[in-house]
Amino acid sequence: MNTGTHTSSYPTPTDTASRAEIEWLLDEVTALRERVVRRATTWLDSELGDSSLAGPGGWNLACYLALRADDLRTLQPVLAAHGLSSLGRSESRVLATLEAIIDLLRLACGRPADSATERPKEFLAGERALACNTDRLFGPDVPHGVRIMVTLPTDAADDADLVEGLLRAGMTSARINCAHDTPKEWGRMIGHLQAARERTGCSCRIFMDLAGHKVRTGEVRQRHKPLEIDWEGTRAPVIEISDGFLRSESLGKGRKCSWHLALETSVVDRLYDHQELYFVDRLGRERRMRLAATGTARFFRAALDGPALIDQTTAFHDPASGDQFLARGFDTRPVKVHVFEGDRLRLTADDTPGEPARLDPTGNVIEPARVPCAEPRVFERLAVGDPIWIDDGKIGTRVLEVNADGALLIVEHVGPQGKSIKPDKGLNFPDTPLDLPPLSAKDLADLDFIVQHADMVGFSFVESADDMRQLMTELDARGAARMHIVAKIETRRAVANLPDIMLAALDQRPLGIMIARGDLAVELGPEEMIEAQETLLMLTEAAHVPVIWATQVLETLAKKGTISRPELTDAAMAERAECVMLNKGPYIERAVRILVDIIHRMHRFQHKKTAQLAPLQCLTMSDEPAERLAP
Structure with missing residues (x-):
């Protein structure tokens, strides 16, 4: 929503809180509300054809986008100085927050408030809607308020005790990644989970993740x-x-x-x-x-x-x-295709196995190393200057030329010891609009299994509202019109189009959003990814859509059995989401138990972005006056 930015010369918090100042502030907030309603209506009319078709989540999302079109940083301290909301927690209730502020300012000016007797109930409606949508997607509420999703390893197909142990540890959603294993293994995993649910009485939803068009390196020469x-x-x-x-x-x-x-x-x-x-x-x-x-x-x-x-x-x-x-x-x-910074590398469009650089007897490069790309259609979109990241961002390259053989790259970022490029490693094209079909042939085949066995389907590499509508069409064709969908936000384009992606499915079926921080960090870079994940948390809350905080949560603990202080801090931050996802590893059950404990402790202090002011356990202050000392 590109509507420009409104700025005004607001009084500073140190100015005298005079009647004229309150009147001025009332005019400013009233005008802000009018701009929000006008912008939101215009945007929804353009997206849906009629703004009245939007449900509560879509309408509040539009209002939040309209609110954030203005730069509010000068207004916020003025509101706070008068004991009013500074709008910093208005995501789920934009108009209700503005109207509550207007009512209080009107009363301060000696005017009657416009609010009805239902104002407190309306004010919390957004939070209740988010809680309800979370229950619909992930199942019953848990004492610590945050659900825990665990990616099942291949071993779960043959190890019933592993599945039951995860369930008892606190897993509330089991993730099956369709990029790995086959329906045979998936069926055994689900069978073990169903048996464990019956034995334990624990609730656990089944989440199956479509592989999507994950572009990867091809085979290298043997x-x-x-x-x-x-x-x-x-x-x-x-x-x-x-x-x-x-x-x-x-x-x-x-x-x-x-x-x-x-x-x-x-x-x-x-x-x-x-x-x-x-x-x-x-x-x-x-x-x-x-x-x-x-x-x-x-x-x-x-x-x-x-x-x-x-x-x-x-x-x-x-x-x-x-x-x-x-x-x-x-x-x-496999031969070693090892590259260093400054090396040339040819990404090939055919399926000829990759091989290392060819050198002359004096060590000069005759032909650069070659690595095949498993998705040849990307070369139709590549342009000179486009960055390409290899192996989850471990190797950064840039396109020097594109021709019939593929693309010639230069290695710009790699560790001082260089890095070997192995088969089946991810390729990321952050600045290249690949425009691949949203659902691969494998995805369509896997959907037949998913609609019969899963509670939720994860939509990998979704990038637009049209992508979302295509998945819903495929689900409808399989008799799964109410299938729960989790849109995985993994690319720069998906971040930019998140409002449209959510609006396409809001009010039609239960919807969730996964913040896939690993792919986003490669696509956006670590600094921009930090900003993006905050934006995604705000937008999903505004739409009353539950969010999954994913990728590398307690990763070292799950894989190696040890834990670092930064990982503890990251896990504590995950409390702001409705669900946290852990990846597989030999110590995954221990990781689940520790995550449950972390979230349970944080639940006393934080809900989303709001501090929960439970009594500090380190204080022993009393309301009673201290006893006077005897003379």
């Missing part, structure tokens, strides 16, 4: 691990040769023969005692190998005339017959 045959002392190395093993491998020290070479059966059938084979190993060394029969069919030993490095490209020659053959069954491992 390199065969060569068989390194060492020279030990003065005796020539002896190896086993047969077709009875699937692998060519080192068998470990201490054995008579420490290496095994696997050949095709048809090759082994042609081998014979005292046969000599010749080959050139990977280091260019010419080697001779003399075979000895063992008395076991298709099993030989061979003495080499020196150490050798053998891989799948090593050709063995029999000079007597002219035969030539290769060994098989070598271990494979």
Whole structure:
């Protein structure tokens, strides 16, 4: 809502609180209310065609956006100096707050207030609506006021005790990430959860998270691990040769023969005692190998005339017959695509495996390292200068050129030791409007399972009202018109479009918002992400929509069993949300218990942004006068 900013020359809090000043303040707040109503009505008319179609949440959201179009920082201390609301907690009740201020100012001026007898009830209606929507989405209220969602690991498909332990620890929503596992594992997880709910009597909702178009790196080239045959002392190395093993491998020290070479059966059938084979190993060394029969069919030993490095490209020659053959069954491992700051990197549009940079004998780069992008459609939108972040922001790059092969990047941000790029790592394009379909083919297939088994569906990478409407259409087509939706805010575009995204679903079905802080930090940068998460908390409260605080809450505790002071502070801040999400880890049950304790303690002191003034336990002050000391 771009309506401009209204500013006035307000008196300072130190000015005398005269009748004229109160009159002036009344005029200012009354005019502010009129601007809010006018702007809100205009915005809703443009979004819905008719502002009267908006429900209470949509109307209050529009009013909050209209209120925040003005710069109110000068007015706020003036209101506070007169004992009035400074508007800092008006998110859920914009007009009710303004009207309460106007009533008090009118009374101070000797005029009758306009309020009806229902004013206190109307004032708290927004908070009650948010509480009601939270109950609808996440289930019954909990003593500490904040629900806890836990991402179930793959182990939960086979470990019923793990699921029950999480439920007893305080989990109120179980998250299944559809980017991992299959319906077979999901079904077993849900079965364990249902059984645990019956045994414990605890309530727990099922949240299934669509994978969405998470753009990732593709495969990198696999390199065969060569068989390194060492020279030990003065005796020539002896190896086993047969077709009875699937692998060519080192068998470990201490054995008579420490290496095994696997050949095709048809090759082994042609081998014979005292046969000599010749080959050139990977280091260019010419080697001779003399075979000895063992008395076991298709099993030989061979003495080499020196150490050798053998891989799948090593050709063995029999000079007597002219035969030539290769060994098989070598271990494979991904090549290292390791980059440093200043390196060039080619992001390719095809599915050719990635590989490291090619160097000339003096170490100069002939061809930069290549890494495939698993979603080739992004290259239709990329432009020179666009930033691309790799592996959750660990590697920052910028586009130098785009051509038919993909995009040439320069590495601008990486640690001093550089970083290896592995397969299936996330790619973020914060300044590139990718315009990918909001639902992938996998998402549509997964929805068939989700509508049958889950209470909530998580909409990954939603970015617009049209995206939201498409998901609702797909749910309607599956007979799930009342399916609860959680929109995951993960991109810059989603942050900018949050009011439209919420308005598309408000009053139609239970709605929640997830602040996916991990992806947002990559998209926005850490500094801007801090501002964005505060904005998201305000806007969701204004729309009476419950919010999930997600990503890396007590992450070290869940994964390593230890906890840091910054993580404790972050977990305490999570009390401002209606739900907190924990990711999986070997110590996740302990993390849930500690989070419950933190939130329970914070519940005495804070509700959303409002301080709760419970008695301070460290004070022993009394209302009774102190006893006089005897003379």
